[in-house]
Amino acid sequence: MVPSYKRGETAPVLVRGQGTRVWDADGKEYLDFGGGIAVNCLGHSHPALVRALQEQSSQLIHVSNLFFHPKQAELAEELVQRTGPGKVFFCNSGAEANEAMVKAARKAGAAQGRFEVITTLNSFHGRTLGMIAASGQERLREGFGPGMPGFVHVSYNDLAIVEKAIGPKTIAVMVEGIQGEGGVIPATAEYLLGLRKLTRDKGIFLLMDSVQCGHYRTGCFQSYEKILREAGGKELFLPDAVSMAKSLGAGFPIGAVWFGEGLMDALAPGSHGTTYGGTALACAVALEVLRIIEEEKLAENVAVRGEDLKQGLAKLTGRGWVGEVRGFGGMVGLTVKGRPHAEVAGQLAAAGLLVVPAGSDVLRFLPPYNVSKQEVAEALRKVETTL
Ligand SMILES: Cc1ncc(COP(=O)(O)O)c(C=O)c1O
Missing domain, CATH: 3.40.640.10 (Type I PLP-dependent aspartate aminotransferase-like (Major domain))
Structure with a gap:
């Protein structure tokens, strides 16, 4: 394959997905808040x-x-x-x-x-x-x-x-x-x-x-x-x-x-x-x-879960690399201070949370519209662990 995508040496090899989760070839589980870059709005393999x-x-x-x-x-x-x-x-x-x-x-x-x-x-x-x-x-x-x-x-x-x-x-x-x-x-x-x-x-x-x-x-x-x-x-x-x-x-x-x-x-x-x-x-x-x-009333769900996510991230503002939070619903951006955002994305992935870098210093959280309250809480815990 041509080298047009910047995939780090430690980028996971993803083989399976279900709902908000994906698994790599070694069986490691990730919460997928990258969603194929704002694509997988129903998560992975929605049965319908x-x-x-x-x-x-x-x-x-x-x-x-x-x-x-x-x-x-x-x-x-x-x-x-x-x-x-x-x-x-x-x-x-x-x-x-x-x-x-x-x-x-x-x-x-x-x-x-x-x-x-x-x-x-x-x-x-x-x-x-x-x-x-x-x-x-x-x-x-x-x-x-x-x-x-x-x-x-x-x-x-x-x-x-x-x-x-x-x-x-x-x-x-x-x-x-x-x-x-x-x-x-x-x-x-x-x-x-x-x-x-x-x-x-x-x-x-x-x-x-x-x-x-x-x-x-x-x-x-x-x-x-x-x-x-x-x-x-x-x-x-x-x-x-x-x-x-x-x-x-x-x-x-x-x-x-x-x-x-x-x-x-x-x-x-x-x-x-x-x-x-x-x-x-x-x-x-x-x-x-x-x-x-x-x-499944997913427009309503993503609006509410997005607020949970924003509020949770906002509580971490000022700690370590966590900067400002913006966006709505399933499109939330978090600015990264003092460190390369791609490096932080790699650390989050190692902790089992996939997010997508954007701009020069932003991490995008792009969860599926059917993301649950528990999954948002879990993602926030992973951000805290990384901090
Ligand atoms: C706002 C916007 N327009 C256009 C595109 C291009 O879409 P595609 O990659 O499907 O060609 C993207 C992709 O990220 C986008 O975010």
């Missing part, structure tokens, strides 16, 4: 999800997008119902979803010569050539030759600077509701509401990268709903597009973009596509994920 995979794969796995199949329509309808009036494009990953979102915006702006997309410093939008150009992190682009033009990076949570950056070539602003890879940094309510008004006033699109923070991870379907709930809720804020992946398939690869009325017909026949986007199997899995989240 396994059943859905088995049933659908015995019926129909894949047909080309030259035909219809019912699961795609059902899933599109579920996503539209949860987001707003619009249409859905299916793909396979977060980077692809963002590519589709940017392509649609560029297509819609082509007649006016508008193509530029404003994104934010510290953002992460994926690893394709387009999305490393979109991401606000220079290190992602190093050594990959001429970058794709058409992206402007500005500070996050700073409305005035976005306004200044908008020019005659601008077609859209793309932001994460909570910067994930950047270190679990939530947008403020004022920023989101300001972006919505500004983009509408300027006649450009507002694109939300919800790949990591979406799909109930914060306890709400979209992180912007969580952030805006005190300001008045999602009625105040409907973006022009929302990209999704990760928890959408709970471990089975699928991505999607919801497009609102301004963009929903921008990708006309022949303008965009992907062989695997929205296979019958992927859509059946994503439908089952939504059904399980509702039946």
